[in-house]
Amino acid sequence: xxxxxxxxxxxxxxxxxxxxxxxxxxxxxxxxxxxxxxxxxxxxxxxxxxxxxxxxxxxxxxxxxxxxxxxxxxxxxxxxxxxxxxxxxxxxxxxxxxxxxxxxxxxxxxxxxxxxxxxxxxxxxxxxxxxxxxxxxxxxxxxxxxxxxxxxxxxxx
Amino acid sequence: xxxxxxxxxxxxxxxxxxxxxxxxxxxxxxxxxxxxxxxxxxxxxxxxxxxxxxxxxxxxxxxxxxxxxxxxxxxxxxxxxxxxxxxxxxxxxxxxxxxxxxxxxxxxxxxxxxxxxxxxxxxxxxxxxxxxxxxxxxxxxxxxxxxxxxxxxxxxxxxxxxxxxxxxxxxxxxxxxxxxxxxxxxxxxxxxxxxxxxxxxxxxxxxxxxxxxxxxxxxxxxxxxxxxxxxxxxxxxxxxxxxxxxxxxxxxxxxxxxxxxxxxxxxxxxxxxxxxxxxxxxxxxxxxxxxxxxxxxxxxxxx
Numbered sequence: 001x002x003x004x005x006x007x008x009x010x011x012x013x014x015x016x017x018x019x020x021x022x023x024x025x026x027x028x029x030x031x032x033x034x035x036x037x038x039x040x041x042x043x044x045x046x047x048x049x050x051x052x053x054x055x056x057x058x059x060x061x062x063x064x065x066x067x068x069x070x071x072x073x074x075x076x077x078x079x080x081x082x083x084x085x086x087x088x089x090x091x092x093x094x095x096x097x098x099x100x101x102x103x104x105x106x107x108x109x110x111x112x113x114x115x116x117x118x119x120x121x122x123x124x125x126x127x128x129x130x131x132x133x134x135x136x137x138x139x140x141x142x143x144x145x146x147x148x149x150x151x152x153x154x155x156x157x
Numbered sequence: 158x159x160x161x162x163x164x165x166x167x168x169x170x171x172x173x174x175x176x177x178x179x180x181x182x183x184x185x186x187x188x189x190x191x192x193x194x195x196x197x198x199x200x201x202x203x204x205x206x207x208x209x210x211x212x213x214x215x216x217x218x219x220x221x222x223x224x225x226x227x228x229x230x231x232x233x234x235x236x237x238x239x240x241x242x243x244x245x246x247x248x249x250x251x252x253x254x255x256x257x258x259x260x261x262x263x264x265x266x267x268x269x270x271x272x273x274x275x276x277x278x279x280x281x282x283x284x285x286x287x288x289x290x291x292x293x294x295x296x297x298x299x300x301x302x303x304x305x306x307x308x309x310x311x312x313x314x315x316x317x318x319x320x321x322x323x324x325x326x327x328x329x330x331x332x333x334x335x336x337x338x339x340x341x342x343x344x345x346x347x348x349x350x351x352x353x354x355x356x357x358x359x360x361x362x363x364x365x366x367x368x369x370x371x372x373x374x375x376x377x378x379x380x381x382x383x384x385x386x387x388x389x390x391x392x393x394x395x396x397x398x399x400x401x402x403x404x405x406x407x408x409x410x411x412x413x414x415x416x417x418x419x420x421x422x423x424x425x426x427x428x429x430x431x432x433x434x435x436x437x438x439x440x441x442x443x444x445x446x447x448x449x450x451x452x453x454x455x456x457x458x459x460x
Contacts, residue, residue, distance in 0.1 A: 028194065062334060062365040062366065062368075062369050063365070063369040064364075064365050064368050064369070064396070064399065064400050064403050065396065065399075067403060068399050068403065071453045071456060071457070072449050072450070072453050143395050143396050143399075144395075146439060146442050146446070147442045147443050149443075149446070
């Protein structure tokens with residue numbers, strides 16, 4: 001990792017929006033998920049987050065469902081990513097509290113988490129007003145009903 | 158806790174109400190009866206009745222119950238002005254009422270004024286020390302302020318008196334899990350299983366906690382409880398089936414190198430039965446994910 005040890009994270013629009021919509025869907029609970037990305041080819045101190053996968057909204061700290069989700073994720077995601085670039089993918093578990101005041105993430109260099117596309121917030125407020133969060137399904141939902149796809153393939157169509 | 162039939166009825170009514178098909182009053186009554194949390198919809202439609210004087214007067218004495226329901230829903234959605242208005246109406250109608258006093262204290266809590274709310278609840282408790290709702294509000298406040306150990310303390314005291322309150326045991330278990338105090342969480346689930354042994358939810362949760370604590374004995378016990386869950390749900394619990402596979406793999410890993418004294422430990426038939434059942438389910442309902450499942454199961458068998 002870079003010389004000063006502090007990594008910066010650049011999050012893509014889709015990953016960011018999925019993340020926010022997931023926590024909006026479950027306003028009364030904490031949610032968690034996996035951010036998938038890779039170390040930037042241009043700058044080793046930056047991790048580019050290309051996608052996020054919403055996992056759970058209940059009983060976050062229990063092993064069995066978490067293990068299963070990570071095994072399923074592992075096989076699928078690393079396959080897709082390694083076909084793209086040569087850099088090895090990086091996975092990070094991220095836990096967010098569904099508080100009403102969402103931390104506003106901007107493109108300024110100050111915060112550690114940067115939005116890659118600044119228009120993301122605009123698209124996000126569009127989605128919020130059209131109650132798009134109802135369409136987000138996470139792995140927890142999948143375990144209750146296997147027909148639900150936690151990768152949310154049709155979410156942004 | 159809500160049964161599947163009740164949930165289906167609720168969702169059908171909700172769809173009807175949201176699409177302008179009427180049935181608002183039935184929906185609101187059902188929400189009250191089942192004690193579920195659907196605050197946005199309750200607020201929207203409850204208010205539309207209250208703001209229409211014709212509809213309001215046709216409710217008769219139920220009007221006040223609706224004010225109460227809408228006030229609570231408004232607080233849940235942080236529409237504090239609406240809540241305040243509802244409470245004012247109720248205060249006018251029922252001055253000196255303890256029930257309205259509870260709502261006032263709830264509003265103070267909703268505003269985040271913890272100390273005042275604490276005082277208000279203590280006063281209410283003096284008059285009625287056995288009021289379960291108020292005791293639970295104290296737990297909720299501790300949780301909201303990010304003081305889980307205080308919440309645990311309050312809950313434990315509560316359960317000494319009201320030990321048959323299953324929801325409270327569940328809440329306590331979940332707080333323990335969030336603090337990674339798995340042994341204590343296991344104790345809560347044990348109490349729940351003892352009092353309601355036919356509810357698969359508790360067996361499943363207990364098994365998850367045992368697996369999380371780890372260790373060979375716990376894994377073997379977890380597998381038994383996953384099996385019990387499958388028994389109680391007629392094989393429909395995906396989580397339990399996956400749990401069996403995970404246990405099998407973990408037990409095999411831990412007992413590697415031991416003498417094959419305990420053939421029961423391996424239980425290969427159980428694992429392969431579970432795997433077959435899972436593959437069948439995915440093939441029927443989610444064929445796109447079947448490959449993913451199969452490779453996941455394969456990696457569990459090998460490890």
